[in-house]
Amino acid sequence: MWHPPQRIAFLSDRGRVPSAEEAAASRLFSPLEHGPLTLSSRTWVPAMVPWRADDEGFATLAVCDWYRRLAQGQPGAIVIEATGIRDVPSGPLLRAGHDRYIDGLRDVVRAIHEGSDGKTKAYIQLIDFLAIKRRPERQKFFERFLRITERHRSLLGLNDEEAIRNRLIGMGDEELRTLLDAREWESLQQGAREQVGDVELPHIRELPQVLPELFAAAAVRAKTAGFDGIELHYAHAYTMASFLSPKNMRTDGYGGSREHRVRLPLEVFAAVRRAVSVDFSVGCRFLAEECIESGGTVEDAMFYGVEFARAGMDFLSLSRGGKFDDAKQPKVGEAAYPYTGISGYECMPQYLSDAQGPFGRNLAATKAVRDAVRAAGFTTPIVVAGGIHNFSQAEAALADGIADIVGSARQSIADPEWWKKLREGRGDAVHLCEYKNYCEGLDQKHKEVTCQLWDRVDLNAPGTTRTKDGKRRLIPPPGW
Numbered sequence: 001m002w003h004p005p006q007r008i009a010f011l012s013d014r015g016r017v018p019s020a021e022e023a024a025a026s027r028l029f030s031p032l033e034h035g036p037l038t039l040s041s042r043t044w045v046p047a048m049v050p051w052r053a054d055d056e057g058f059a060t061l062a063v064c065d066w067y068r069r070l071a072q073g074q075p076g077a078i079v080i081e082a083t084g085i086r087d088v089p090s091g092p093l094l095r096a097g098h099d100r101y102i103d104g105l106r107d108v109v110r111a112i113h114e115g116s117d118g119k120t121k122a123y124i125q126l127i128d129f130l131a132i133k134r135r136p137e138r139q140k141f142f143e144r145f146l147r148i149t150e151r152h153r154s155l156l157g158l159n160d161e162e163a164i165r166n167r168l169i170g171m172g173d174e175e176l177r178t179l180l181d182a183r184e185w186e187s188l189q190q191g192a193r194e195q196v197g198d199v200e201l202p203h204i205r206e207l208p209q210v211l212p213e214l215f216a217a218a219a220v221r222a223k224t225a226g227f228d229g230i231e232l233h234y235a236h237a238y239t240m241a242s243f244l245s246p247k248n249m250r251t252d253g254y255g256g257s258r259e260h261r262v263r264l265p266l267e268v269f270a271a272v273r274r275a276v277s278v279d280f281s282v283g284c285r286f287l288a289e290e291c292i293e294s295g296g297t298v299e300d301a302m303f304y305g306v307e308f309a310r311a312g313m314d315f316l317s318l319s320r321g322g323k324f325d326d327a328k329q330p331k332v333g334e335a336a337y338p339y340t341g342i343s344g345y346e347c348m349p350q351y352l353s354d355a356q357g358p359f360g361r362n363l364a365a366t367k368a369v370r371d372a373v374r375a376a377g378f379t380t381p382i383v384v385a386g387g388i389h390n391f392s393q394a395e396a397a398l399a400d401g402i403a404d405i406v407g408s409a410r411q412s413i414a415d416p417e418w419w420k421k422l423r424e425g426r427g428d429a430v431h432l433c434e435y436k437n438y439c440e441g442l443d444q445k446h447k448e449v450t451c452q453l454w455d456r457v458d459l460n461a462p463g464t465t466r467t468k469d470g471k472r473r474l475i476p477p478p479g480w
């Protein structure tokens with residue numbers, strides 16, 4: 001993973017540990033009510049894919065165990081992992097693209113409600129994503145994948161396709177860069193990736209026509225399964241974030257200006273809202289900043305925040321970065337991973353950092369979005385996340401008007417019960433996340449996500465469930 005060249009090492013900090021009385025009187029552990037969004041406290045576990053679904057996208061016992069364990073910390077809400085809205089093969093990624101997934105999702109909801117003694121609300125993150133191919137072998141790319149165009153013909157002065165392919169195979173990188181356009185070069189270097197601007201492809205052109213109904217149908221399934229609400233995934237490297245990005249140059253009314261870029265996200269929300277009704281909580285996660293060249297800025301996010309609030313979303317969760325555009329070059333035969341470049345660092349900052357450090361890098365941008373939403377007259381709750389791992393940070397984010405709800409992802413993996421420990425005045429017993437991103441490395445390889453602090457502890461204890469390779473425990477030991 002990329003990290004800032006300064007390589008300044010930051011240690012997590014326990015901060016001031018509150019007594020049980022202080023915690024009870026805190027903002028963090030006060031309830032929140034906003035329409036159908038009702039939380040027992042302002043604590044939130046943002047979506048994280050733990051790679052425990054089966055190859056057909058069904059929830060397994062291991063998925064339920066994972067969320068039951070997270071629920072034992074009794075956060076206000078857990079947003080379960082990005083879950084696909086389509087009924088298409090997508091490996092061990094949870095799916096909600098067909099009614100056959102409802103029963104498994106119901107088990108996940110039950111695990112969260114039971115595990116938290118009814119204190120934690122179960123949300124599901126609904127995602128759509130476009131196809132991405134593995135980085136090709138050079139020879140194969142020119143023999144099979146590259147589409148020969150008029151541009152190649154005229155630049156090379158050749159007509160015969162085979163002759164063109166052979167010429168390209170024999171060229172060095174420098175020469176190739178002048179012959180391939182930016183997109184072809186990227187496909188060779190990183191692997192081909194569909195983009196929302198590829199309107200010559202019918203399935204991409206028709207995204208605005210098909211996505212609202214796909215999201216709405218998945219939302220209805222989630223509601224039927226018993227979820228308390230839905231988070232539409234409009235963040236990171238995926239379809240909806242790509243519509244919001246200034247890099248979206250579609251000319252069909254769904255790209256170009258901010259007003260056009262936000263159109264599909266609003267139409268998706270409207271379709272979901274119609275399908276699940278106003279008494280069911282629906283919000284979205286989107287980017288406070290894309291953190292890539294020519295990408296979305298905080299001004300874009302302020303505009304979107306106001307539009308989403310105006311449309312009636314029940315919460316807005318702000319993330320940052322996590323794009324394919326600056327991803328590290330994958331090895332041949334592997335796919336690019338959107339958390340390996342600078343934007344990936346901004347999304348999941350790790351302990352080796354610059355002078356700003358890895359904690360709270362999303363606070364200022366989130367505050368700007370919240371201020372814009374408030375200035376427009378909306379009270380929509382805002383969720384912030386990024387490096388928050390102690391009571392002082394969380395309480396300050398609320399007191400300083402940065403957010404209304406505090407999300408902690410990796411800290412909740414490191415110690416799922418950390419919220420409960422804080423609330424009970426046992427903050428000294430919290431296992432602090434070290435932000436070395438071992439978990440994220442597993443995510444990148446699509447391996448079961450575990451934490452380096454606990455995944456080898458008491459491995460032989462009776463009843464311990466292990467990863468497929470048998471080397472790591474799947475959830476922290478009891479009493480962790």
Ligand SMILES: Cc1cc2nc3c(=O)[nH]c(=O)nc-3n(C[C@H](O)[C@H](O)[C@H](O)COP(=O)(O)O)c2cc1C
Nearest residue numbers: 046047048049081082348385386387408409410443
């Ligand atoms: C293993 C792992 C999987 C993640 N999966 C998702 C996901 O499915 N959807 C999402 O919006 N963010 C995902 N994230 C990002 C987190 O939700 C969060 O925004 C990020 O880790 C920064 O918060 P933190 O510093 O509290 O960990 C994932 C993070 C990790 C570590």
Ligand code: SF4
Nearest residue numbers: 433434437439451452
């Ligand atoms: S492996 Fe554990 S300690 Fe390391 S970053 Fe992930 S959650 Fe934190």
